[in-house]
Amino acid sequence: MSKDGGQRHPLEPKQVGKGVDAPRHRPLDPQTWLIGSNHPYSPFPGNALKWESWVWDDGTTYEGLAREGVPHGKGVMVFGNGVGAGFQRANRGERYEGEFAYGFAHGLGMHTTARGEIYRGEYLLGKRHGCGQTVDLSPYYKRVEKGLDSDDAWDQSIKEVEARTVHGLWRKDILAGKSGGSRSCPLPEVLGTVQEVDEILTKARMFQFKPDGDVTFMTFQDAQGKPITTFQDPLHYPHNTKFLAPGPLGQCHPIPDDPQLKAEMLKHARNYTRIHRMYNLPYQSEPGSDMAKAVETFRKRVAHTRQRARRARELERRRMRRAEQRAGTRGAAKPQDKDEEEEGPSSAPPAADAEEDDGDFDDDDLLASTAGVAEEDAASKPSQSGTGTRWGGLPPPTAFGSISLGMSRAAHGLSCMMEQVAIRAQRRRCLTRPTYR
Known part of the structure; x- marks a missing residue:
C-alpha cells in the first residue's frame, strides 16, 4: 500500500x-x-545478479556476480595498486576468491598474499572473522625460485609448511586463539570450514575468463596489444585444440600424440572414476561386506512382507468363501428328520455355522473355516458308514445347539434389518460451507 x-x-x-x-x-x-x-x-x-568482468584504473580486477554495479555473490578479485572488498592493506597481485556481500568479502573465501601465505576461512565485511586456517608456503616458493624442481621442492618443504600451519579463531582480522583452547574453534570445526571453502572456491572460479569481459581483453593480448581468443570461447578453438570441444565436434578430432597430455587426461579420468565410486554404491556388493549383509536383510524383510500380504489375501478369500457357504446353508435349511430328533444328546461339538462371527479374522478363524469347509465337503458326499448323508456320518446337533443356532440367526437377521433401516433413513441436516458457482 x-x-x-x-x-x-x-x-x-x-x-x-x-x-x-x-x-x-x-x-x-x-x-x-x-x-x-x-x-x-x-x-x-x-535489479538481479549479473555476471560481470571489470578492470579498475588502479589495476584491480573482478570477475563474478554483481548487483547494481557492486560485487555481490561469488567471484574472484585480484588487487592492483589499490585495495578493495573491505581489505585494509594488500600488495599488487594478491587475490581474494569466495563470497561477496555489498562489495565486501563476506562469508567464506580464500585470500592469497604475495608472500605465499594463504588464509581459508570465514570473513566479516572484509576482515578475517571466525574459524579459519593459514598456510605459509614461503619455504616452498623460495626453493622453486632457486631453480629446484617443484616436486623436489615440495618434498623438502612439506614438514616446514605443516609446522607453520595455524588453525584457530580470528576476531576482526586478529588471531584470537589457536585450535585446542577453550575459546577457539576446535580442529574438526576448522577442517569442516576449510572443506566448505573449497566448495565455494570451485563455484567462484567458474565465473572467471568471461569471453567478452574486460579482464579477458586486458590479460590475453598479442604482441601488438590486440585481444586474442582464449579456450573459454565456446565457438572458436585454436589449432590442435578442437578435441577439447564438447559434443560431436570434439569427437571428430584426435587427441595430439603427446605422452604428457595423455597421462594428464588419464589421471583426470581415474580421479573422476574414484569420485564416482565414492558416491555411488556398487550393484553387486562384495560377499561378506556390510553392504551385502544389509542387502540380504532387506531382501528377507521384503520377502516376509510379501508372505504376510499373500497370507492376508488367503485369509480374506477363505473368509468370503465361508460367508458364502453360510448363506447357502441358511437358504437350504430344512427341518430335521424324526430319527435325528429321537437321538439323544451328543457330545460332538456344535457345527462351525453355529459360531458367532465377531468381525475379526485370525489364525483360529482360519482353522475353524478350514474345518467347516471340510465338514461341509464331507456333508455333500455320501457317508461311507451309512449312518446318514446330511451330517456326513456325524451325530446331529443337540437341542441346545439348535436353539442357540436359531437365536444367533435371528439376532443376525435383526442386525441386518436395522442396518438397512439406518442406511435408508434420511440424513440429518448439518451446517455446510456455501458453494459458490
Whole structure:
C-alpha cells in the first residue's frame, strides 16, 4: 500500500525504514518482509545478479556476480595498486576468491598474499572473522625460485609448511586463539570450514575468463596489444585444440600424440572414476561386506512382507468363501428328520455355522473355516458308514445347539434389518460451507 492508502505500484520501492519491525510482520522469516525495498538486507533490492568482468584504473580486477554495479555473490578479485572488498592493506597481485556481500568479502573465501601465505576461512565485511586456517608456503616458493624442481621442492618443504600451519579463531582480522583452547574453534570445526571453502572456491572460479569481459581483453593480448581468443570461447578453438570441444565436434578430432597430455587426461579420468565410486554404491556388493549383509536383510524383510500380504489375501478369500457357504446353508435349511430328533444328546461339538462371527479374522478363524469347509465337503458326499448323508456320518446337533443356532440367526437377521433401516433413513441436516458457482 502507498502512503495515500491506494495500491502500491510494483515498481515503486517499498518503505520499510530500518526494518526493525520485520519480525512482527514475518515471524518465521523476517527477511521476506524486506522484499521490494532498498534495504541492504533485502533479498532482491533493485535489479538481479549479473555476471560481470571489470578492470579498475588502479589495476584491480573482478570477475563474478554483481548487483547494481557492486560485487555481490561469488567471484574472484585480484588487487592492483589499490585495495578493495573491505581489505585494509594488500600488495599488487594478491587475490581474494569466495563470497561477496555489498562489495565486501563476506562469508567464506580464500585470500592469497604475495608472500605465499594463504588464509581459508570465514570473513566479516572484509576482515578475517571466525574459524579459519593459514598456510605459509614461503619455504616452498623460495626453493622453486632457486631453480629446484617443484616436486623436489615440495618434498623438502612439506614438514616446514605443516609446522607453520595455524588453525584457530580470528576476531576482526586478529588471531584470537589457536585450535585446542577453550575459546577457539576446535580442529574438526576448522577442517569442516576449510572443506566448505573449497566448495565455494570451485563455484567462484567458474565465473572467471568471461569471453567478452574486460579482464579477458586486458590479460590475453598479442604482441601488438590486440585481444586474442582464449579456450573459454565456446565457438572458436585454436589449432590442435578442437578435441577439447564438447559434443560431436570434439569427437571428430584426435587427441595430439603427446605422452604428457595423455597421462594428464588419464589421471583426470581415474580421479573422476574414484569420485564416482565414492558416491555411488556398487550393484553387486562384495560377499561378506556390510553392504551385502544389509542387502540380504532387506531382501528377507521384503520377502516376509510379501508372505504376510499373500497370507492376508488367503485369509480374506477363505473368509468370503465361508460367508458364502453360510448363506447357502441358511437358504437350504430344512427341518430335521424324526430319527435325528429321537437321538439323544451328543457330545460332538456344535457345527462351525453355529459360531458367532465377531468381525475379526485370525489364525483360529482360519482353522475353524478350514474345518467347516471340510465338514461341509464331507456333508455333500455320501457317508461311507451309512449312518446318514446330511451330517456326513456325524451325530446331529443337540437341542441346545439348535436353539442357540436359531437365536444367533435371528439376532443376525435383526442386525441386518436395522442396518438397512439406518442406511435408508434420511440424513440429518448439518451446517455446510456455501458453494459458490
